[in-house]
Amino acid sequence: MAASRDSQTSLICFCLGSGVCLLPLFAYLSFLIESLWNDHYIYLIGSYVIACNAIIAGVYIQNKDTYNNGVRAGFLGICFGTGLLISLSDTSWVHFGWYITALAFFHWSEYYTTAVTNPKALSLESYLLDHSREYKLAALASWTEFTIEWFIFPSLKQIRYVSLIGLLLVIGGEFLRKLSMVTANTNFNHYVQHTKQAGHSLVTHGVYKFFRHPSYVGWFYWSIGTQLVLCNPICLAGYTAVSWRFFKERIFEEEI
Template sequence: MLGCLEEPRGKIAIAVYLAVANGFLLLIYKGPLYQVAVRACFLGFTFGCGLLISVGQTTWTHFGWYMCSLSFFHYSEYLVTAIINPRSLSLDSFLLNHSLEYRVAAASSWVEFIVEKLLIPDLKQLRWLSLAGLLMVLFGEGLRKAAMLTAGSNFNHIVQNEKAQSHVLVTSGVYSWCRHPSYVGWFCWSMGTQVLLCNPVCVLAYTLASWRFFRERIEEEEISLIHFFGEEYVEYKRRVHSGLPFITGIRVGS
């Protein structure tokens, strides 16, 4: 598959496909709808390429798994948001432009994979380790989407500073296991992608960076939740763990 993509014909075919797809979308959709369609088309194309690489006779199989995992995560973020909370839906719901740090982290993982594949090819053929990473990805993806669906219209990608009339404290389902299942799912998913790629440097870097990000995010979010729900959330906080190791959230009086 990769050999085919490296040939001139393969490159031309991809360029023609993208040009035709974008032209077709431009004719059908206008403005914001076109922007959504282009992103969905790009993610679908990436997923398809990853699937072909995954089933092809190549040493890049695990990178194909990664491509499928990454594209599905971003597409499903938009799709599930559209289902549960369409009022908050925007292009940012794809999380493709989450932050500069996120884009740098993604690019770093690609660079590490390619460099180590060239210098230590056997490291990238640890199938049992990649399978373990794939299971982490599937678990994390499933937990995050279960959290989003359980929270329904209460879920938002942006921490809310003002309580909406429909905003309620969700403590059932996966929220009875931990207070922040969507963050736990994303944490597990992000680490899983690097285990899947057998990227030792990025496994460590992702773990530390993600832990720090979610510690700060949880503290910020829990300030709002205590403001919204008062003692009800404090009691819930005492009863249920945050879900992430060594993260207790904002401190409250005993």
């Protein structure tokens, strides 16, 4: 599985964006930066974001597709790094930081894994950032519930053992999904295929010995885990019901 130009661009830009989490480290190396970090950390992060996008534009602007790839990977990297900063902060939003980190990594790794294992099926849509209107509404609902409950019942968002269980589900689900993508290799596609492609075969080895649809199992438990991380009781019930129905219908269509 040789690295393609698309995968290299995505990885480089994701790492560049993720570098935002290193700003506190730089603060210890310079009194000036430390002062800026303590007093104007939002502006410092904003400056980093602008610089990151400027670098991506300067390097990749000549190729529209490569630039669009880099912008998305850089954006997800910034979200990933910011999530890490929140996760390590001394605030009541720590678990939201876990969530942002997991969400950003999921979307970036969907593209990167596809780029490495099945480049013929690769497109900007492989980031799944524009998956569906329902997916966006579900994400917005989880953010809204977390924020409202954080204001009204802040202690609800500090149930550490629940968030830890959710984190384990997120990590396990992510690992299972990516393992299935790597195992299926060129037989994996983000979209249901209605005609048999040349060279396509039914995968029954590896993780597919134990799961009929491991990528769906992984994504199902990953989605539930994110709501446990956030301690969102309403969205937890909603995500479970809606995800179950979505994958049940998708599997029925796919197996036909």
